[in-house]
Amino acid sequence: MPFFLNAKVRDLEPYEPIAGDYPVRLDANESFLQPDSIAFEEIIRAVESTAFNRYPDPAAGALCAAFAGYYGIDPALVTAGNGSDELLSIILTAFTQQDDKVITFTPDFSMYAIYAGLAGCDHMPFEKKDYRLDLTAAQGVRARVVLFSNPCNPTGLTIPADEIRRFVCSTPALVVLDEAYMDFSDGTLIHEVNDFENLIVLRTASKALGMASLRLGFAVTNERLTRALRAVKSPYNVNALSQAIGTALYNNHDRVRHGIGLIRARRDKLREMFTLISRQVPGKLELIGSEANFIFAKCSEADAVTAYLKAQGIIIRQFDGTLRITVGSAEENHALLTALQEFFGGEAYA
8 A cells, every 4th residue: 555645744845955066155154164273172172082882961961051151041941952953843843732823924944834834733924024023913813832033044134122022921822032143143032031931042053153063052941941841852862972062162152252253243344345236236236134144135136146156156045036145254255245246247346
């Protein structure tokens, strides 16, 4: 007898990042920073001290303590995950039941809808007006979970912390606030989770720490929800190598802050020069948001721009009539800006 896939997975397409070897990759919101020589020495020591024949610490205690120490929060409120994606999947599976409503806002991180569907939830996406998140649209809707990113991926826009506080207080839903890019902006609620019964803040090591390969994510929430999260996650969900390396890197607060400062500086310079180019081609290129480690812009010739950049060995992320461009190194940003100038026939970028 043939085996039939159920409806929630039958038409899903695998997530497939852009494949290929390109000199300049500005498509995945990764950090352009690699660990310095001292950090590499710390990483080597962490690897050498790992007991490969033993299961990792199920609570990731040292890692959670190092993460909490950097952000100045209580480690008892932190749960580590195999990337934020695992934590999103766990939250939507554990804290919902069949046909519960999950509210998201579009555009936002595409995996929210997929995880909600896999959990058997009724996904309700609210369209953003002019790319801006309006939480009042979700007020009065009986939902189990409200999920959004701040700063937003892909728009790079933020919503003020006060608006989020008011919304969390006004809704009985669980509010999952994805702050993957908050290290590059202002307005975090990571220090306030104990003030609310229904708030989970997510963070990641992939952006600010520049450790996308480690797959480290963190959920920060009140004691009651933390106990529930730790009860439902897999016992050994974060491998020992990622725990050891992440612990070593988070314990060096100055290095983490320095790296974030470099990314912010490159972001601000990229935003400045991108804006100059857009002014040369009115109506063709418009910056929308840039409060993360990427910039987001409307582009009337998005298909052609993306293809031209790709031909120059530069990969960015294209959406419908928009471009999301990760902040790169000085050399990568220069290559991008030069190619954009060439495409639009402007003066050469210096």
